[in-house]
Amino acid sequence: MMVMFDSLNRHMLPPYGAEWTHAPNFSRLAARTVTFDACYAGSLPCMPARRELHTGRHNFLHRGWGPLEPFDDSMPELLKRHGVHTHLVTDHQHYFEDGGATYHTRYSTWEFFRGQEGDPWKGQVRDPRPPRGGDLHATRNALYRQDLVNRQHLDAEEKQPQTLTFDAGLEFLATNHAHTNWFLQIETFDPHEPFFTHQRYKDLYQHDYDGPHFDWPDYARVTETDEQAAHARYEYAALLSMCDHSLGRVLDAFDEYALWDDTLLVVCTDHGFLLGEKGWWAKVVQPWYNELAHTPLFVHDPWLPHRDGTRHAGLVQTIDIAPTLLEFFGVPRTPDMRGRPLRDAVEPDDAPGQPLRDAALFGIFGGHVNVTDGRYVYMRACAGEDNQPLFEHTLMPTRIRGRFTPAELADAELVPAEAFPFTKGTPTLRIPAATAPFLSPARFGSLLFDLATDPDQEHPIADDATELRMIRLLVGALREHDAPISQYERLGVPRDPDEVGEEHLLVAAQRATADAARLPAPRSDDFPAGRLNLRTPLTELLAEPLAADAVRRHLPGLLDSELLTVRGGGSLLQLAGATGGAGGLGRGRLAALAEELAHLFPTREDNPLLAPEHPVRSTP
Structure with a gap:
């Protein structure tokens, strides 16, 4: 069984040192699982991470957000082929958009619950009423409008998509717990923004605030006041506590049905969410700092009960989850998978004490390509300002909520099957790609952090010897994950680790850019x-x-x-x-x-002669 959250912040969970959030069931979970201290994401954000959950290999080097490809292995489908009933319950709407439409059908059965974020769920022609007192969320697009419509139908906790998702998962357990050969994936979109929850969870974080509505930070620099930013963090914490409550329901079921004795349990997330750290909100529009890429992971293996309540310090990644589940059911992992079963990390047979890997690779398509050895994090930016060459390699030309346009496809080329060993003998389309100016890694430069002396990544360092070593690790990881030649060119690195030299150093050369990007935004x-x-x-x-x-x-x-x-x-x-x-x-x-x-445009406080505003009803 896997319980997956979206945008779950590791550093806000009690097992990882958080003392102010109310999440007792995560502490309860840690007592019955191995807590992984050095788990990193791989391909980011949402759907690229889920593609890794299916395939056990990174995909961000080859394309952006998109569906499973015809040549992709799929963990739940492999289980299904070997007689395991796989069931998905989710409120994650991205599965049902153009950029995710091939995932849920890999399971034996699935259920979907509507209403998260801007899910096009309820149809309403009349504009919804805005929150009383205004809203600090500035991106007033169709997604925002639809979210206001949806909230009108989510006026009780039992109607919340998260609640319905866990209801369905617990129903599956009640029906099937006495049987064998099943895999259940309970996956909620929470605590992804917007941080919409109900009063009993907000009451856990009482604070003085009389400002505008603010439970949905924009993907941007922090420009709000300290009071407003703190309020948004409390709103996230309230939703986190709701997630903790739902997790507790699963743990209760494990106790009631004695599932600890024979059921593997994985609790994970895709990435985190910046809540003002380093002057940023959200993700994607900044480098993938540890708040985003260093993720929580808990695993209970019924065959290793003596490991419950312990911690593991070695590097593991999202790509290791699919091999872990396959191994548990005795299904061989495919040659294209680059992840390894987590049991090899926790209790290896061949090399006790040896980590699964020396380096973890992570990033977003067209962004920094990042590598960590557990102590240092190296964020390699593009060598040129144009962030080129960059190509999407795909047979499924769709993205989040749309298709590639004919203009984008006009210059597509068919790349021979020999280019990539993981496409199983099929050629792929190579489509020229570009990043928006605000998403280019050129804005931030290359960065190097020493987590031993700077765990919060506030002070990037320039250390040529360490950077050279990290570049060699990076190039080795690019080779292992079959990176296209264009990625080496974009990053300005050779294709052989032994050829890395001082001419490939970028941190010092791009230091002025990096320093400028770290200046605080106007508030x-x-x-x-x-x-x-x-x-x-x-x-x-x-x-x-x-x-x-x-x-x-x-x-x-x-x-x-x-x-x-x-x-x-x-x-x-x-x-x-x-x-x-x-x-x-x-x-x-x-x-x-x-x-x-x-x-x-003076406020009414500045000019009391102004007519009062027409009252509006606040949305839930």
Whole structure:
């Protein structure tokens, strides 16, 4: 059995040292499992991680977010072919979009519960009412609107998708616990944003806050006040406590049915979520720091009961979960899998005390390619500003919520089958790819961290000898995982570890870029704030003619630039944070614009003669 959460922060769990979150069932879980202290993600974010869960190999070197490929091995399908009934219960809506539509059908049976995030669930033509007092979430797109619609139908905990998902999983256990040869995957989207939960979990984190609604941070730099940022962290913690409650229901079932005696239990996540650390929210738009890539993992192996309540310090990864499950049922892992059974790490037969691997590779398509040996983390950026060459290799040209366009496919080429040994004799399409300006690793430069002296990754180091060693580990991992030649070229590294030399060092050469990227973003309390202000979503700000005219005068050229194409759903403060003040978004110009907006659109506190706002009903 596997219980999988999305965006579960390791450092906020009591077994990993958190003292302020209420999660007693994770402590209870740790007493009955091996707690892995050095588990790292591989391919990121959501669906690339799930592809690894099926295939036991990294995929981020070859393509971005997408479905299982025709040549991919699938762990649940392999189990099914060997007589194991595999059952998926989930509220994770990405399984049912263009970029994930081939995963759930690999299971024998599956159930899906609606309503998470912007799941296109309930149809409503009339616009939903916004939260009372406003909302700090600035990306006011269709996803945001749909989430407001969905919440109207989730007004009780028993209606929450997470609750229904665990209800269904527990129903499967009640029906099948006395039988053998089954695999159950309970997978909830929580505690992924938005951090929507009910009052009894919020009451665990009482704090003084009378600001705008804020349970959905944008993928951006932190521009909110300290009070607002703290409130969002409490909202995440409340949802984390709801997840803990659901986990407790599973542990109760394990106790009731004596499943500890013969049932493997894996509890895991895909990645974490930044909650203000290093001045960032969320993921994807910044380097993959440890808060995101260093993940929690708990495993109970009924054949190794003496390991319950222990910890394991060696490097393991998401790619090891599929081989672990296959081995438990006696199903051979395929030659294309690069992961290894976790039992080999916990209690190896051939080499006691030896780790599964010397290095762990992780990253996102087109981003930094990262490697860690457990002490050092090396984040290799692209060698050139253009982040090229970069190609998607696929036979399934879809992404999150759409298909590749004809224009994107116009330059596609068919790559011979010999290019990649894992495609099982099939050629693939090679499609030119590009990263948006705000997603390119060139913005951040190459980074090297020593976790022994800097566990929070606040102070990148420049150490040529260590960087050379880490580059050799990186190149070795690229070879092991059949990276395309273009990745070596993009990263500016040779294809043989023995050929790595001082000419391949990048940390010192890119240090100025890295330092500039670490400067704090302007915060909302740095500027005067009228009814319309620098935090107002751009779609709302520019809809007001006087405000749009002020933006044109103070920030000339902005409205005609690609910034609005890439980040048009955010706010001016978020644009400034994303660009580091480039593109004419320096503090001086922002301050002048903020002054004029405050004069043009005063708050009712500033001008009591203004008519009161029409009251709106707050959404749940």
